[in-house]
Amino acid sequence: MSYQKRLTLLILLDSIIVTCAIFAAVWIVYPNAEGTLDTKVLAISSLALLVFHHLFAFVYKLYNKVWAYASVGELLAIVKSVTFAILATGVVQYLVNGFSIYRRTLLVTWLLHIILIGGSRFVWRVFRDQYLVKDTNKKRTLIVGAGAAGSMIARQLHNGNNDSELKPIAFVDDDLAKHKMEIYGVPVIGRIKDIPDIVNNHNIEHVIIAIPSLKRSELKHIVDLCNETKAIVKMIPKIEDLMTGKVSVSNLKNVEVEDLLGRDPVVLDIHAIKEYVTDSTVMVTGAGGSIGSELCRQLMTFKPGRIILVGHGEYSIYNIDMELRRTYGQSETEIIPIIGDVQDRERMFQIVQAYEPAIIYHAAAHKHVPLMEYNPHEAVKNNVIGTKNVAEAADYYGVKRFVLVSTDKAVNPTNVMGATKRIAEMVIQDMATRSKTTFVAVRFGNVLGSRGSVIPLFKKQIADGGPVTVTHPDMTRYFMTIPEASRLVIQAGTLAKGGEIFVLDMGEPVKIVDLAKNLIRLSGYTEDEIPIEFSGIRPGEKMYEELLGEDEIHPGEVYEKIYVGRTKEVDADAIHRLIEGFERCEVGELKDELMRVVFMEKELVTAKGS
Known part of the structure; x- marks a missing residue:
């Protein structure tokens, strides 16, 4: 039914109730009395009551209520509009009837109004539910x-x-x-x-x-x-x-799986974050990626003066730029999208010189484990040299704080991606020993729903009718939601003194096969309909991940869900030799060289501790 028809019917129904109610009240109060009440006064009272009822009905929006879902609020609206209409009518009656009021008549009229007006809505609701709405197919x-x-x-x-x-x-x-x-x-x-x-x-x-x-x-x-x-x-x-x-x-x-695997949110130290983000110029590399883009969203809530979105992919930077402008269009934060590759040292120096960021969040990286096994040279260029370029630009132009987004795969790495991320950590640890810039790394595991992660893959396989492919029935991983990881990265940045590796508490590791089973069930299927197949461990993969090596463990949280690893001395010469000569290495040779640099550092620490 259209709003106009519904409004007309309700006004007509209420008009009949209001017009008749006062005469019905007289009959109830004075059943045998004739001539006791002035008919003219009653007629004027009835007309006044009609006018005042509709006036207060519009004031309390009686004709705008959805009576199918009426509750105490709607009943109170009826009581208020009827009460004020009766009181106003009493004033009119007092003036036209020689300063006297038919109190009992008005009281009964008030009761009749509430019963009949409220009852008419209730009867319609019952009739509608019983006869008009069919739920046999529900x-x-x-x-x-x-x-x-x-x-x-x-x-x-x-x-x-x-x-x-x-x-x-x-x-x-x-x-x-x-x-x-x-x-x-x-x-x-x-x-x-x-x-x-x-x-x-x-x-x-x-x-x-x-x-x-x-x-x-x-x-x-x-x-x-x-x-x-x-x-x-x-x-x-x-x-x-x-x-x-x-x-x-x-x-x-x-x-969603995110509802099950995410943890209860951490209460952030808002004051500390505001102190170093609000009104500052903040730069995010890899701003179009899963973590980088979420970092930008989270940072915008703290109102930086400027946010520099740096990324290699034109389309991804365009997307996050448009999203931030759409969401925070009225914000005083200046949003600056920059196309630039972290491997381009000169370009990184130009950007840092031009915009003078106070904080850099370095999230740009190649992170897909099997792909990097086939492309170790690209992993070195992006993850090691790219980090070195941005870090040295930060040092040269006096950036206050540099936060590297790292990974649990950097712990005792068995693959190219993990090794290059560990060397990236070594780069900023070395920079921290000789720079006024505060350098810090933040290490965490898999993030739910990030590009190239397992959950989007599983969802696509389920949508295609299966099977869902899992590498091994015993393989486990740590998981964290993208917003949670990004918030903790920002929080960890406030705790930095220089050279630390902060580790985010990832909770308990999850079996990948259990994750697949949950996704299948939550998608409305059974394992008979969408089978799970085991494809075997891929090149460079571990059966389980670690967040800290044995020699890095530092007891106790420095903040809720944030731990700090022990600072270790780094062999900067080994990193320099790797960067100078990696292009001359074959794929297999480069993998060996990466592991040599990583584990040489471990031997160095062990030797110094003995």
Whole structure:
């Protein structure tokens, strides 16, 4: 029904109720009295009541309410508009009736208005739900959590929301006081641990997780229980959307692997970050990449004076530039997109000289392990020489702080990528010993959803109908979300004194095969429909990753989820010889030379400690 038709019908209905109510009240109060009340006064009172009712109805927006979802707020709006209309009518009656008021008549009229106006909405709602809205084809749904969020979901679903294909059948909640109770006609029939039995016994097709305060581990436990069934699992959106009243059935989202593997957020030291980022010029290399672009997003919230987006790929820099301008268009931060390759030493010096950044976040790198095994020369150029170029430009032009984004694969590396990233760390550790610039590296594991990572690959394989390929059933990896990694990189930058390798707490390592199984289930399939195949370990891959070597371990956190490794002396001459002669090496020779530089450094540390 159109808004105009709906408005006309409601005004007409209320007009009939208001016009008749005062005469009905007279009949109720004075059933046998004739001539006791002045008919002229009653007529004027009825007309005044009609005018005032519609006036206050528009003030309190009675005709704009969606009565299918009416609750206490809508009832209060009716009470307010009726009360003020009666009071205003009483004033009119007092003036036209010789300073007297038919108090009992007006009181009964007030009661009739609330009953009839409120009742008319309720009757329409019941009629609509019972006869107009058909739910025979709707999916039987179990709601996990009978709190405020679950109640909101149940109300929207149970009221026959035509946009939803879901029908609430029951709640589960660990609060025993709610058991055997009903919320909007939906019973609470068990605890969370009972989910598999309830799904099977009640033919549940969908499960909605409606507990916004869940910790990651608790959410994973619930999803694991749901995965024992064939039900499709969804969850409510973020808690801030609940608090602002944005939650609706259409906002329900699929449970993502990121929801299960990410950790509870760290409270950042906002003051410390603002102190060194706000109003400063910040430069991010690799700004178009997964980590670099998220670093830019996170940095923008701290309002730097300028942010320099440096990248080799024209399209990726264009994308992050447009996104930041679209999102932070009203910000005072000047956004400057720069096309430049970190391998081009002269270009890096030009950029740093021209824009005088106070902080450089160096995220540009080649990171794909198998690809770098076939292309070690490119890995050296980008990861080692590129880092050296930007670091030396930072030193030469007096940049205050330089933060290298590193990787857990730099620990006891078995592959070209890890070795070149470890040598990049050695470069900035060496620079830290002879520069006024504060150099620091931040090391972490795999980030969920980054380019070239396993999750986008698995999702594509599932979308293509499988199989999902896993290298080995026992292979494990650390995982972290991109926003979490970026925030901790920024936080680690505030802790730097020079030469440290900060290590982010990655939680517990995850089996890749378990990750694949979760993704298949969360995509609505079974392992029979999307099989898992083991392809064998690829060149340069480890079975498991480490975050610190034995000789680097430094006990205790320096900040929540941030550890610092011990500073080690670096053989700068070995790095110089590598850079001078790597182009003359064959692929196999260069791999050997990389490992020699990395593990020569280890022998050097051991020798000095003996």
